[in-house]
Amino acid sequence: MSTDAATDSATDSGARRFRRGLAATLGLLALAAVSLGAAGFLQGPKLVDAAVDVQRVTRLAESRLVLQLNQPVARVGELRISPHEPAALELDGDRLVVTFARPLPAGTEFHVAIDDVVGGAQPAAADVAYRFTTADEPVFTLVRRSQEGRPDVVRRATASEPAPSDVLEAPRLQSFTAAGEVVVAAAIEEDGTNTLRVAGVGETTQLVGLPEPGVVRRIAASTTHPLVALGFDGRTNLGGGEPRYRHALFTLDVSGAQAALEPVLRPDGEPFAVADWRFVPGTTSLVLQDLDGGLFVVDALGLSPPMALGAHAELRGILPGTAVLVVADPDGGALIDLTTGETTANELPPAGLPEQAYPGRVQQLDADGAYLMDVLLAGDGGTESLLALVDGAGTEVRWAGGGSSRLVGSCLSPNGRLVAVETVAADAAYDGYPNAPSPVDRLTTVVDLASGDPVLVQNGGFSDWCG
Template sequence: IGGGPEANLSTTFTTPPAGVLALERDPDGDDRIVSRTIGGSDATPVFTAENIDDFRATSAYLVASIVDEETMRVIVVDRASGEQADAALPGPGTVLGLQVSERGQLYGFTFTDQDVSAESGRKNVLFTGSLAGAFDHAEPDPVVVGGEEPSIDRWRFVPETSSLLLNDFSGDLTLVDRTDPEGEVSSFGTALSIEGVARSTYTALIDRIEEGFVELDLATGEQQVVSTADLGGERLLGHMIPLADGGTLRSYALLEEGIPTTSDVVIVDPEGEAREVASTSDGEALQQVCASPSVQYIAVAVSPIAGNAYGGQVQTLPQEIETRIYDADTGDLVEAWPGFDISWCEVGPW
């Protein structure tokens, strides 16, 4: 209980510029992962190697798969100290599908033995491990489902949980708790692919065989069909990324006589209303789209179609790629940088 004159208190604060990491490949020299900020100065290299195939990053670590002569390595970098460590691999082979989880600072990848055959060897087996553990030579663990190590096509860390969402080559869609030694799973039927799991939610965007794209609640198993968007003309859906507010980030290619031409990148709200963010020009190919964690910015990776040779990495892309950053509200072009595979994305563009 009190009294006295009333007063209005106010304060102001400024958030730091949005930052992002990107991969720049160089056919004539070392590849590099660089750090950039919106409205900032030149790129700052944070990791270089002769052949970088892929990378992902958390707030504390960066993990990169590199091709070293005829073998692949996975290197973990402490972003604060710059210290590097080789992550233990199951053996010589191919590493794909590199991903990280902020919760627990984890990393994962699918692994195929170098000498795999129809009769023996591992093919696309999923391994996960601790990023900090790489500095103590801890080995990543294979993901076990029903006592076996399945071959995984698509997968995702489920944000803020210890679970993994898996889609194997038979189409089975399962949720696995990586801390459960028995490998108990929750089955969600079959799917063509996993498009993503929205940040700060327990909702996955799934491509079903019959229903098409659906939002799947991983806690209850309930799902609802994703609303369609009418952009006019004959369109082909390319990308669809879930957003935390229930909307989606999508790309649509305009078809002329059945042939894809230019592409439009749009944000579609939960009611199906579309807002255009960006578009490509004639002679450009859209490689990837993704949103910054706050969805303040949209990243669009494009490459020229003509005279743009593919690189020689395990996961190849055209040598010349540009990533354009757009304001998600206004659609204004904010930045245009060389490189791709930026750290805002859950996975690479392959």
Template sequence: MALFSVLGVLALVVAALGVVSLTQGPRISSTSVNAAQAIQTSGSRLTLTLNQRVDSLDAKQVSVTPAVPFTVDAAGRSIGIRFTTALNDDTTYSVKVSGVVGAGGGPASDLATTFRTPASRILLLQRAPGGKDDKIFSTDLTGERARPVFEHPRIDDYRVSGNSLVVAVEEKGGSRLMVMDLDGSHQRELKLPGVGYVSSVQLSDRGGYVGYSYSDRDLTETSGRASVLVTQSLNGKGKPRIVEVGGKEASVAEWQFVPDTSSLLFVDFDGALGLQDARSDGAVKSMGVAASILGVSRGTYTAIVERADGTIMQVDLTDGSETPLPASTPDYGDADAIVPFPGGTVRHVTQRDEGGMPTGQAVVRVDDKGAAKIVAEVSGADAIVQTCVSPSGQYAAVVIAPDLPSNPYDELLLPLPGTLHTQLIDLDGKRELPTLNGFDISWCAQAPHP
């Protein structure tokens, strides 16, 4: 009798829970999101695990505040919300899903959750005069909690992707390429194509690739490789791969990884603009002729290039179609460099007087509707040498060389003025940020162009 009584009670409990589930609609059991990753790269995902199955969901049922683009999928007891751009740091995001109905029918319910992204930590390079070690520092945006993560007498370049730090150092025999964790631990060396020099180090967002320009140390007019484009896996497996055009190793004037992919876009010494995936030895896709790559947009696969005739064009890398880059309002003139970000671009322009003579430099924020605003400017002997934007477009970092005539260049492979300051800017104007000593903040996809 006792056993039957217990079974009867359990049956009543199960039935009661079933009735509650049917009368209340789906509820959130748990949530998961990698908030630290979400401020570094696009494609992060918030997963809502429910107490019952759902069949389908429309993106119109989901809202995210502050607004950010996303896609939605639902399968079984899970709802997935994928953010197609990086998120702002130190920000609380509210997510609401309305009218959710279980797979078996029943009443609809509205779901809500929040999560907060962490404050940013950045890396910054400081070169030291007088034979002292150059240092890469890790710090927060205040600059007050800096600590060195890597030191070497001659650091040429470095890049960050995910949890990997890649550093190119210069020694008497040539360059070395080091890979390590972000705190400088677990260092290992990548094998180069030969004994030579490395520059223009970049990392892919997908696939785990490093790319760089390589030149042999022993280079003559008739022998050796000059400025060939090399890609290889960060895990050290496999040999370095040299990009070929028409079956020949190509000397490359400039190049960039396409954001959110493992593809690379480059201009060779003949001015040909080409596109190739680092994952394969497939043929290079011709994208016409170009004088320079000004920037590549994240998420849209659109490159901003200067054509051989000086026109600035937006090139769709999926089909090769192109349109002129619209002028901003106000129009501050042609850009020397352009950094796309979600919702617009940051443009480095040279300011000129009515006679066309340069009077200074400015960094201009242009939104996707063309509205422009100067966010930083210099005049006189100061010069802007690098402009970078955080992954979400929340912040900009403008590197300034003060008093250039009295600021001698160093003697590394990538020579730069000895004194460089990084001015941090909140592009939304919500907070004042400091100016830090150093340059090449970890938001930068590539090194400065002196």
């Protein structure tokens, strides 16, 4: 009897201890859940992911930074971007989308902050911030060295890594272009005709034959896709036979292991005879002008039929990072937005130049009419080359060469933020290359258009930006 009582007592005591333990466990768990829930409720929206293509954002206007939050957003405060860039902010559920109006400068760290972000589920406001660094802009130059008994070479450098590295070599190189890290060059053979060398596709440099013996007239690459195009003229063969291709345009898809040339064809299946052409950034399309002045949009991959844009006297180019085409006619210039088909008059502000200044090549920067102009300044002591930036606010010199050198070319980077200035000594001799002779010892200086400061100096020239 006393043993049973002791057992019951122990059991009751154990039961009480179990109930207390259970209650304490439940209480602690409830307290933890309430505390964590309250902390989460008062925390406000949080950034959980961000997406930006740091390469593409330097190549295209209207590129986006997508900030993914942990909940839908009800309202936001001010958008701040440092260094400052014009941009729009859009709310899309639980995403904040920042659209940059212009292509961003390369190799630059950006700090994007959005104040007072309030979620749909919580009253607390939070600041959302994100940092990213845009990709470096590679600068490729061709150094012709055959007169020194060495093969010509295409070199690559960036502002952050200015020591150049050799990318492609051949005994004689006429010109080249770069699609991403793939370099395609037109080599000059013994008989004066061209062949193609492709580096960056596969382990070794590929030799790509042209459809018939002939000459590459111009070679350029898309700034956003692994596509290269080249103008080509077949050469009359020794027997007097006519070549198949005259003023033809070929495309080269360098996305795969093997690159192969494809002609750009008219709707009737014959090759286009092309006077001028440009890649449209952000697309696989090209704009070409035929020998009659007709403009067409064609797909470099042949996925859609050519589309006629009408006839214009001159194809002047495409605004950097956009799909806006610049054309000129005797009665004035126009901008054609290829995404909407809208055409607007293109008014360029007059340049404020001194009397003995001779304007040269014009490269338009934006739809507001800002442009970069090559200028030759004549003085008592000789001539001087300079580059002038002209916009609605006035005319400013961005680069001046001095009297000991002369300007042989200037080309805008794909984002229109930099310019490659190619100079030679004032008394430089020519190298005598067939089809594309050049003064020897070209020097390329990359200049920041915003400040006028040089960011890179590199031997060689023929920048792919000139494509």
